[in-house]
Amino acid sequence: MSYPANATRRTTSSPRPGSPWKERFGRWDIKASPYAYIAPFFIVFGIVGLFPLLYTAYVSLHDWDLISGQGDFVGIENFTFILSRPVFWVSLGNTLSIFLLSTVPQIAIALVLASVLNANIRAKTFWRMGVLLPYVVAPVAVTLIFSRLFADQSGLVNAVLELVGADPIGWHRDSLPAHIAIATMVNFRWIGFNTLVLLAAMQAIPKELYEAATIDGAGRARQFFSVTVPSVRPTIIFVVITSTIGGLQIFDEPRLYDAQGLGGNSGQWKTITLYLYELGWNQQRLGRAAAVAWLLFVLIVVFALVSNWASRRIASGDDPTATRKLRRVQQQKKQAARKELSEQAVRTTSASSLERTP
Amino acid sequence: MRSIPKAAALLAVAPLALLAGCTAAGAEGGSSDGQVTLTISTFSEWGYDALIEEYQELNPDIKIEQNKFATSDEAKEQFQTSLGAGSGLADIVGVDNSWLPQVLENPDNFVDLTSDDVKDRWNQWNVDLATTEDGKLLGYATDIGPSSITYRADLFEAAGLPSDREAVAELFGGDDATWDDFFAVGEQFQAANTGVPFYDASASIATSWGDQYEVLWEDPDSGDIIAGTNPDLKKIYDETMEHDDLSAHLERWTEDWNSSFQKDGFAVMLSPSWMLGVIEGNAAGVTGWDVANVFPGGGGNSGGSYLTVPTQSKHPEEAKALADWLTAPEQQLKAFESTGNFPSQVEAQESEELQQVTNEFFNDAPVGQILTERAAAVTEIPFKGDNYFAITDAFNKAINRVSVDKTQNAQESWDMFLDELGNLE
Numbered sequence: 001m002s003y004p005a006n007a008t009r010r011t012t013s014s015p016r017p018g019s020p021w022k023e024r025f026g027r028w029d030i031k032a033s034p035y036a037y038i039a040p041f042f043i044v045f046g047i048v049g050l051f052p053l054l055y056t057a058y059v060s061l062h063d064w065d066l067i068s069g070q071g072d073f074v075g076i077e078n079f080t081f082i083l084s085r086p087v088f089w090v091s092l093g094n095t096l097s098i099f100l101l102s103t104v105p106q107i108a109i110a111l112v113l114a115s116v117l118n119a120n121i122r123a124k125t126f127w128r129m130g131v132l133l134p135y136v137v138a139p140v141a142v143t144l145i146f147s148r149l150f151a152d153q154s155g156l157v158n159a160v161l162e163l164v165g166a167d168p169i170g171w172h173r174d175s176l177p178a179h180i181a182i183a184t185m186v187n188f189r190w191i192g193f194n195t196l197v198l199l200a201a202m203q204a205i206p207k208e209l210y211e212a213a214t215i216d217g218a219g220r221a222r223q224f225f226s227v228t229v230p231s232v233r234p235t236i237i238f239v240v241i242t243s244t245i246g247g248l249q250i251f252d253e254p255r256l257y258d259a260q261g262l263g264g265n266s267g268q269w270k271t272i273t274l275y276l277y278e279l280g281w282n283q284q285r286l287g288r289a290a291a292v293a294w295l296l297f298v299l300i301v302v303f304a305l306v307s308n309w310a311s312r313r314i315a316s317g318d319d320p321t322a323t324r325k326l327r328r329v330q331q332q333k334k335q336a337a338r339k340e341l342s343e344q345a346v347r348t349t350s351a352s353s354l355e356r357t358p
Numbered sequence: 359m360r361s362i363p364k365a366a367a368l369l370a371v372a373p374l375a376l377l378a379g380c381t382a383a384g385a386e387g388g389s390s391d392g393q394v395t396l397t398i399s400t401f402s403e404w405g406y407d408a409l410i411e412e413y414q415e416l417n418p419d420i421k422i423e424q425n426k427f428a429t430s431d432e433a434k435e436q437f438q439t440s441l442g443a444g445s446g447l448a449d450i451v452g453v454d455n456s457w458l459p460q461v462l463e464n465p466d467n468f469v470d471l472t473s474d475d476v477k478d479r480w481n482q483w484n485v486d487l488a489t490t491e492d493g494k495l496l497g498y499a500t501d502i503g504p505s506s507i508t509y510r511a512d513l514f515e516a517a518g519l520p521s522d523r524e525a526v527a528e529l530f531g532g533d534d535a536t537w538d539d540f541f542a543v544g545e546q547f548q549a550a551n552t553g554v555p556f557y558d559a560s561a562s563i564a565t566s567w568g569d570q571y572e573v574l575w576e577d578p579d580s581g582d583i584i585a586g587t588n589p590d591l592k593k594i595y596d597e598t599m600e601h602d603d604l605s606a607h608l609e610r611w612t613e614d615w616n617s618s619f620q621k622d623g624f625a626v627m628l629s630p631s632w633m634l635g636v637i638e639g640n641a642a643g644v645t646g647w648d649v650a651n652v653f654p655g656g657g658g659n660s661g662g663s664y665l666t667v668p669t670q671s672k673h674p675e676e677a678k679a680l681a682d683w684l685t686a687p688e689q690q691l692k693a694f695e696s697t698g699n700f701p702s703q704v705e706a707q708e709s710e711e712l713q714q715v716t717n718e719f720f721n722d723a724p725v726g727q728i729l730t731e732r733a734a735a736v737t738e739i740p741f742k743g744d745n746y747f748a749i750t751d752a753f754n755k756a757i758n759r760v761s762v763d764k765t766q767n768a769q770e771s772w773d774m775f776l777d778e779l780g781n782l783e
Contacts, residue, residue: 067442067464085781151613172612173763259611261431265755265763266774281435283748283782 053297060290066280071287078291088292090267091275092299094179098254098271099247101183102190107239109187110194115228117195118202128199131192142185143256150181172258178269185253190246194239201235202228233312240311244303248296249273272296392419394676397448399425401433404452404500404663405693406684413683420676430454440670441467447668449677450684453497455662458487459742461496469667469674470494475682483739484702488664497664498685501699503630504732505566505658508637511721512646513625517550519543523723527652537567537597540654544604547625555606558624560761561754562610564598566628568750569740570655575750576743585749586776595757599768602761609762616640628653630660631700631729638719649723657735662702700729707733745782752778 060078063071082088117128134142149156150171158168171177205228213223229236251273255261262278263270270278272292280289400406403426410422425448427433434457440446441464453461461468472495480499488497507530511521520529531539544556557563568574568591575585585591606624608615618624619640629637629649637647665681667674683689687706694701694712701707707730715726756775759766766774 065442066438067460069442087778087781148613151617153614154617155613170763173765259609260751260755262751265758266765278748281438282751283745284438 056290056293059286060288060294062287064285064287064290066284066286074287078288079295082288082291082295087267087270087275088272088295091263091270091272094175094263094267094269095248095250095271095273097176097179098182098186098250098269099244101179102186102250103240103243103247105183106187106191106243107194107236110191110198110239111229111232111236112224113191113195114198114202115224117199118228128196131195133192134188135190135193137189139185139189139252140256142189143253146181146185146188147257172264173268175268178257178264182250182253182257182269186247186250190243194243197239198232198235201232205231237308237311240307241304244307245300248300248303251277272299393421394419394673395421395423396450396673396677396680397423397425398450398452398665398680399427399433399436399448400452401427401430401454403697405695405697405699408696409684409689409692413680420680422680441668445670447670449667449671449673450681451666451668452500453664453666455487455664456742456747458497458664459744459746461488461664461666462490463744465490465494465496467669468496469669469671469678471496471498471667471678471681473678473682476685479685479687479704480702481704481733481736483659483736484662486739497666498681499702500663500665500685500690500693502702502733503632503659503661504700504729504736505628505630505653505660506728506732507626507650507652507654508629508634508720509626509648509650510622510646511648513552513554513622514547517547517552517554517625519547519550521648523648523650523721526648526650530650530652530654532652535652535654535656537654541597541601541604544601544626548604554622555624556604557626557628558606558615558618559608559610560598560602560605561757562628563601563605564594564757565750565754566658566660567594567598567655568753569658569660570738571740572738573741575746576741578741578743581743583745583749583779583782585753586779591753592772595753595772596768598757599760605761607761607764609758619644628658630658631725631732632661632698634717634720634725635698638717646721647719648721649717649725649728651728651731653732653735656737657732659733659736700733702733748782749779 061073061075063074065071113131117124117131121127152158152168152170152172155171157171161168169177171181209227209231210223213227218226250271254263254269254271254274255277257269258264261274262282263274273296276289276292276296279292280286398406398410406424410424414420414422427436433452434454437447437451437453437457438460441460472493476495476498484499484502485495488499489495507526509526511523511526514526515521520526529543547556571590573584574588574591576582577584606618608618608623615623619637620643627633627637634649641647665685667677667681671677685703687701687703687709690699690701690703691706691709691711693699694706701712706712707726712726713724713730715724716722717725752775755778756771759771759774760768
């Protein structure tokens with residue numbers, strides 16, 4: 001053989017005549033190998049993602065005990081039971097309240113922090129690592145410390161409030177203060193992480209945009225809202241969606257907020273996941289817990305769609321010129337990239353055809 | 359076939375819990391060279407490390423691996439999940455007495471440990487807790503939590519009440535102490551206007567009281583929830599609420615409760631034996647704590663654990679032998695020395711060694727002697743059914759809404775309790 005051993009694979013565009021088997025294999029190889037490469041992900045996803053999802057649906061249609069297992073088929077009875085109980089709606093309200101109190105400030109603060117860190121400051125790496133520090137602390141530790149700070153009678157927060165002459169707040173007694181305390185823990189933990197994600201996106205914004213904006217007479221604030229925010233829009237959408245999913249599944253913080261771990265004496269901070277846990281592990285009714293899991297899944301899908309839509313609007317709605325400018329730049333970038341790509345393609349093709357020549 | 363969908367269901371709903379389960383007690387029990395490996399799971403601290411070493415030396419063909427869960431909650435989660443999945447339990451599983459209903463409901467999953475070796479090892483009530491209706495003994499008791507009254511002698515003195523432990527025991531009614539006596543002393547204490555509340559938490563008063571009824575929450579025969587209509591429970595609730603002004607309006611195990619030990623938060627606590635260590639820790643540096651040999655309504659037990667052998671075990675005979683050895687009086691005395699867990703074995707309790715034990719923090723009180731007498735005073739064993747956890751939890755929350763949160767009055771809170779019972783249908 002005068003041809004290199006891997007010739008078939010490299011020159012599928014013009015197969016050698018006279019070896020149909022190799023030709024067929026080559027074509028199959030080209031078509032199938034991409035799928036083979038990504039298959040591991042989908043197989044793993046199927047096992048640990050899709051299968052549990054469908055199986056949970058199956059469980060939710062049965063009377064299912066944690067220990068003795070599958071019972072009678074009950075249809076949608078678990079769902080109607082849960083939807084008819086006030087406790088479900090209370091936990092839904094708590095979840096949404098904590099979600100809003102954590103996600104909104106979290107992303108707003110992360111955006112501002114990221115743009116500050118993106119500016120020319122001394123000891124950049126120090127500050128950038130600094131904001132990530134709370135993320136490294138285990139959530140359990142964060143919660144233990146914060147629930148001490150927020151103790152009703154002996155907590156530091158109330159002591160400070162009393163010092164400035166305000167009335168102490170029943171952080172474990174009332175609903176909204178409890179939500180704020182829990183949201184504070186979530187924010188403490190996640191702001192740094194989101195800041196770094198947004199910072200990475202901001203570093204990719206071309207400097208020319210800021211120069212142009214400065215020449216046009218835009219101040220810092222204007223630049224932030226009209227250049228920075230629209231430019232990192234895809235990242236904002238990513239951050240919003242991930243924190244939506246995380247926020248609606250919030251468990252560690254409310255579970256460890258008091259000693260009982262079931263969301264307070266009148267369910268002041270009982271979230272949907274806590275309710276799910278209570279149904280499955282305190283009451284040992286996995287069927288009902290599975291029904292709650294599915295309702296939560298549907299809720300997350302709906303919320304992910306809504307926040308996707310909302311963040312698109314928020315991030316692009318305010319300044320059409322900036323957006324247009326941005327689009328133009330992006331278009332140019334895209335064109336340039338395309339051009340480069342095609343040039344590259346030409347280069348590769350010629351290279352491979354050269355190689356082919358014996 | 360049935361175990362596969364069950365395992366899958368657990369995987370589906372709680373991958374995390376199952377992950378935790380997988381890391382725990384990967385019971386292989388492989389026997390190479392005739393050596394048998396036994397696994398044992400416990401939680402917090404049972405004082406078994408040295409005992410396991412000793413047993414391995416006595417039985418060179420047995421190798422023992424201990425898996426200690428940090429908290430009983432973690433252990434309970436893994437216990438329930440593995441029991442449901444049909445695999446993953448250790449050869450010997452240490453269970454808290456409050457999980458016994460789940461053990462007794464699934465008698466086929468546990469080895470019958472009845473044996474002549476353990477005859478008369480424990481007080482009868484202790485054995486009854488782990489015995490099925492048809493007489494199978496499914497667990498060997500390790501330790502118990504006989505309750506007594508702990509109090510602050512200095513605060514009693516300040517209120518003009520007797521303060522040495524014999525006189526205090528008499529004050530509360532001695533051997534015939536009743537709950538009325540208890541509340542009466544409270545009112546006497548309060549009348550002295552020292553500004554210190556009498557006891558720490560209303561919910562724990564009601565719970566201790568409730569533990570003295572055989573049937574309170576669920577009907578043992580039908581399994582129905584009777585808590586909402588049981589006049590006994592309503593009486594406990596009403597009386598506790600009526601005397602709520604004697605309490606410090608705290609909830610046990612909260613941050614506020616922990617810190618109140620340091621600032622004369624209350625004068626009296628109903629304490630199971632293991633609570634003595636908690637008080638000593640929380641009230642470090644505070645002087646005046648003492649233990650009185652008395653308990654309202656007779657005796658009370660709270661907590662305590664058992665060793666069980668699941669049928670999942672590949673070496674049930676060896677596991678049973680080890681459980682027998684570990685719960686023998688001599689061994690539990692050693693465990694008591696290292697952890698302070700009060701042994702449940704009558705012989706261990708009566709031993710000279712334990713009778714001599716005093717506690718320096720509690721003004722050198724003869725706790726060994728007091729707790730032994732408190733253990734002997736226990737008569738009623740509460741029936742704990744399917745929903746015991748969920749109902750008592752709802753009941754405690756009902757009291758705490760009034761006493762701690764003060765967001766509802768007694769009637770509103772009771773109504774909400776009834777409503778929550780509806781969730782358990």
